[in-house]
Amino acid sequence: MSDLGPVAWPPEPIKTERLVLRESEARDRAAFIELLASPEVHTYLGGPRARDDLERELPEVPERWPGSFVVDLDGAMIGQVLLRRAMHRRPTATGKTDLGYLFLPQAWGFGYATEACAAALDWLDGVLPGEPVVLTTQSANVSSMRLAAKLGFTEVERFHAWDAEQWLGLRSPVTPSA
Secondary structure (H helix, E strand, O other), X not given: OOOXXXXXXXXXXXXXXXXXXXXXXXXXXXXXXXXXXXXXXOOOOOOOOOHHHHHHHOOOOOOOOOOEEEEEEXXXXXXXXXXXXXXXXXXXOOOOEEEEEEEOHHXXXXXXXXXXXXXXXXXXXXXXXXXXXEEEEEOOOHHHHHHHHHOOOEEEEEEEEOOEEEEEEEEOOOOOOO
């Protein structure tokens, strides 16, 4: 799952201009099922999971582990941001923190992913200063490629996996000012 080392979890909720990043709660279960079963969300992620399986297998409080943030808009979950130790076969990603995110289709196009991911990265910079972060997406996922650029990720390599070209970007560590 996640290994963010000595980071205290859960942190206080992170508030942005429009969003709150927080730990998951039981009230988020239906939104997680929707997120994980959505064909639109999983277009570039190997396809959705079966809703029946999710209903049966998802715990009462899903995705409750260090590095998993629920993205909350006006008291309702609209997505998830994940920070976890990269579990790639790619040597350039090994040992770095991997940024992942999923948003419900009705939340697309409003800048929520940029706002939430930037807030999560700012939090990470505060608790693990100097931590390099990687992001992997299919190069065909234009929206994800645009988000990676907005967040300051630069291309490290492209590779073929899961029957598609993948893009691996690195966000250089933010070094604390002395």
